[in-house]
Amino acid sequence: MISLSKNDYIDYKDVETLKKFLTPHARIQSSQRSGVPSKSQRQLALAIKRARYMGLLPYVSR
Numbered sequence: 001m002i003s004l005s006k007n008d009y010i011d012y013k014d015v016e017t018l019k020k021f022l023t024p025h026a027r028i029q030s031s032q033r034s035g036v037p038s039k040s041q042r043q044l045a046l047a048i049k050r051a052r053y054m055g056l057l058p059y060v061s062r
Contacts, residue, residue, distance in 0.1 A: 004036045010043045012050035018057060021048065026061035 004010075012018070021029050021036075021044055028048055031041040051057040 004034075004040055004044070008040075010040065010047045012047040012054065013056070014047075015051060015056050018044075018048050018051055022057070024061065026058050 010017075021034055023029055028045055031038060034041070034044075036044060048057060052059055
């Protein structure tokens with residue numbers, strides 16, 4: 001379980017932190033598995049999607 005406090009700002013440019021919330025196949029982990037609150041999970045998903053669009057994270061990984 002990866003910790004993420006409520007006060008942390010989730011930035012799409014912080015790729016190393018975002019990688020912790022991806023599965024080995026580059027899918028976004030569920031909030032039950034990652035253990036983050038639902039509000040943070042929504043911010044996290046948005047940041048991952050922005051990072052993918054900018055080319056910082058892969059869409060799929062094999």
